[in-house]
Amino acid sequence: MEFLTAIFVSPFIEIYEYPLFFIEVVLGGLLAGVMYSLVALGFVLIFKASGVFNFAQGAMVLFAALTLVGLIEHGFPIWLALISTIIVMIALAMAIEKVVLRKLVNQEPIILFMATIGLSYFLDGFGQTLWGSDVKVLDLGIPNAPIEFLGILVNQFDLVAAASAGTLVAVLAIFFQKTRIGRALRAVADDHQAALSVGIPLKTIWAIVWAVAGLVGLVAGIMWGTKLGVQFTLTLVALKALPVLILGGFTSIPGAIIGGLIIGMGEKVAEVFWGAAFGGAIEDWFAYMLALAFLLFRPQGLFGEKIIERV
Amino acid sequence: MTENGSPLLTVNNIEVIYDHVILVLKGVSLEVSEGGVVALLGANGAGKSTTLKAISNLLGAERGDVTKGNIEYRGERIDKLTPSDLVKKGVVQVMEGRHCFEHLTVEENLLTGAYTRTDGASAINQSLEKVYHYFPGLKERRTSQAGYTSGGEQQMTAVGRALMANPTMILLDEPSMGLAPQLVEEIFEIVDALNKNEGVSFLLAEQNTMVALKHADFGYILENGRVVMEGDAKSLAENEDVKEFYLGLSSGARKSFRDVKHYRRRKRWLA
Ligand SMILES: Nc1ncnc2c1ncn2[C@@H]1O[C@H](COP(=O)(O)OP(=O)(O)O)[C@@H](O)[C@H]1O
Ligand SMILES: [Mg+2]
Numbered sequence: 001m002e003f004l005t006a007i008f009v010s011p012f013i014e015i016y017e018y019p020l021f022f023i024e025v026v027l028g029g030l031l032a033g034v035m036y037s038l039v040a041l042g043f044v045l046i047f048k049a050s051g052v053f054n055f056a057q058g059a060m061v062l063f064a065a066l067t068l069v070g071l072i073e074h075g076f077p078i079w080l081a082l083i084s085t086i087i088v089m090i091a092l093a094m095a096i097e098k099v100v101l102r103k104l105v106n107q108e109p110i111i112l113f114m115a116t117i118g119l120s121y122f123l124d125g126f127g128q129t130l131w132g133s134d135v136k137v138l139d140l141g142i143p144n145a146p147i148e149f150l151g152i153l154v155n156q157f158d159l160v161a162a163a164s165a166g167t168l169v170a171v172l173a174i175f176f177q178k179t180r181i182g183r184a185l186r187a188v189a190d191d192h193q194a195a196l197s198v199g200i201p202l203k204t205i206w207a208i209v210w211a212v213a214g215l216v217g218l219v220a221g222i223m224w225g226t227k228l229g230v231q232f233t234l235t236l237v238a239l240k241a242l243p244v245l246i247l248g249g250f251t252s253i254p255g256a257i258i259g260g261l262i263i264g265m266g267e268k269v270a271e272v273f274w275g276a277a278f279g280g281a282i283e284d285w286f287a288y289m290l291a292l293a294f295l296l297f298r299p300q301g302l303f304g305e306k307i308i309e310r311v
Numbered sequence: 312m313t314e315n316g317s318p319l320l321t322v323n324n325i326e327v328i329y330d331h332v333i334l335v336l337k338g339v340s341l342e343v344s345e346g347g348v349v350a351l352l353g354a355n356g357a358g359k360s361t362t363l364k365a366i367s368n369l370l371g372a373e374r375g376d377v378t379k380g381n382i383e384y385r386g387e388r389i390d391k392l393t394p395s396d397l398v399k400k401g402v403v404q405v406m407e408g409r410h411c412f413e414h415l416t417v418e419e420n421l422l423t424g425a426y427t428r429t430d431g432a433s434a435i436n437q438s439l440e441k442v443y444h445y446f447p448g449l450k451e452r453r454t455s456q457a458g459y460t461s462g463g464e465q466q467m468t469a470v471g472r473a474l475m476a477n478p479t480m481i482l483l484d485e486p487s488m489g490l491a492p493q494l495v496e497e498i499f500e501i502v503d504a505l506n507k508n509e510g511v512s513f514l515l516a517e518q519n520t521m522v523a524l525k526h527a528d529f530g531y532i533l534e535n536g537r538v539v540m541e542g543d544a545k546s547l548a549e550n551e552d553v554k555e556f557y558l559g560l561s562s563g564a565r566k567s568f569r570d571v572k573h574y575r576r577r578k579r580w581l582a
Binding site: 105106180183184186187189190191192193194195196197198199200201 | 367369372373374393394395397398399403404405406410411412413414415419420422423424426427472473475476
């Protein structure tokens, strides 16, 4: 009985009594969710364009963050370190296309998936060999302190992070919808064979998609790295992208974004208001439970691409 | 060959193997002359699509391989080129089953056809207008998602998309498939018009022998990965065996050419 009250009554009383606090929690959750969205976005891009479930997305996030911090530690000014990291991520994407994907073209998805597991270990190891394995502090000079806005406390860094992520997504959307390459990317995502038949070179497109996923990974890496420190556990953040993908659908870009927001918000609200009922640490498993529920009732996800059937 | 001029495309005795073991083409030779419309006929599974994909180099993506023979376009070997290079040279395939990009609009589908072009936006816009001129129906549907258009509209989108590459030659695979006779006729009339007005040569694979021979000037009949007969479209259409086996004009059960005593198979592929 006490347990039921803790689930069905007390949290709502609390929300009712402290509405501003509730809004703060929701906002904080949404802002954290932005970062899940970014990691999930990297997965979706690659999955859509090449049908590869890229297990190495988390490793790419870590690798990008490590490279950035490493360069800054070596005395690069921040802007130069950023540009250099972007170049490194693009070069990495091209190398992955040449060394891994090109050799495995036409193989079963499971083989490609295993290749990305290998890639993931390689990137983890290689990044740490290059830059060392101690936890690094990433500080781009953005204040990590709450400010008050209409009586609500929000973290400044989260705001900047969300704004950057929003800009990135908007730029990507324009790129996909309005440019020749973007159109070709969507064409490849729809039908590889047909894309080949009109002369779209798959290999170039794959390299571009991996590069874009690498850049998205870099932005995610900067955000997570600033929050948690740049360290091995960043790759585990990528695991959180899995429930986001299940929620949003593996092929939907809006799905990845909204899925991330829902999970970020959901787990914060659950933790703060329902945590006590479950003895805390809901945050660790809430996302997976939500994903499980989705798998049961809506396996294509919220926005899983409609399969157009028409004869 | 057809009356007008030198061969644009020559396929010399090619053998195609899928998955390293499945031998599908057992020596196919054919020619398409500049400005020609050539029909590649034969029953389901004869190897028509495989032949077209061998030419356009789309075989690689299906684990198929040309293991013997060669393919020349304007006297130049093309069997090692990528599909993209080939499109740049002016050879485009319209695949069987149309293969439109379902989630792209009709116009976006058309624009993907111009991917390899480097002659600028205004030239591409002109081509777009040209496509809309030949397919006025597509203009009305330009903002619809291709996946939601009708079979006929999808076929037109697929042909229009190929046209956007400014091709000299289109490899057209079973354009009539699944379409009502009236639409089939419409599509073939556009093929005629493109051939006459734009000088596009066609190699078209068809099971619909009657319609294909009506619009082609030369034809090859494939059976089991071999060319078993070739000739002017007219003479093929009047040939008794063709009538019997492919036009369904006789009452007897459909047999194979192999069973016909009086027909001497052309063993070009042994030459
Ligand atoms: N990707 C493939 N792998 C293995 N066999 C194939 C493949 N594609 C076609 N085939 C086989 O090759 C033969 C010829 O097929 P195809 O060229 O599609 O014939 P058609 O277009 O004349 O109907 C068929 O027996 C078919 O089963
Ligand atoms: Mg076929």
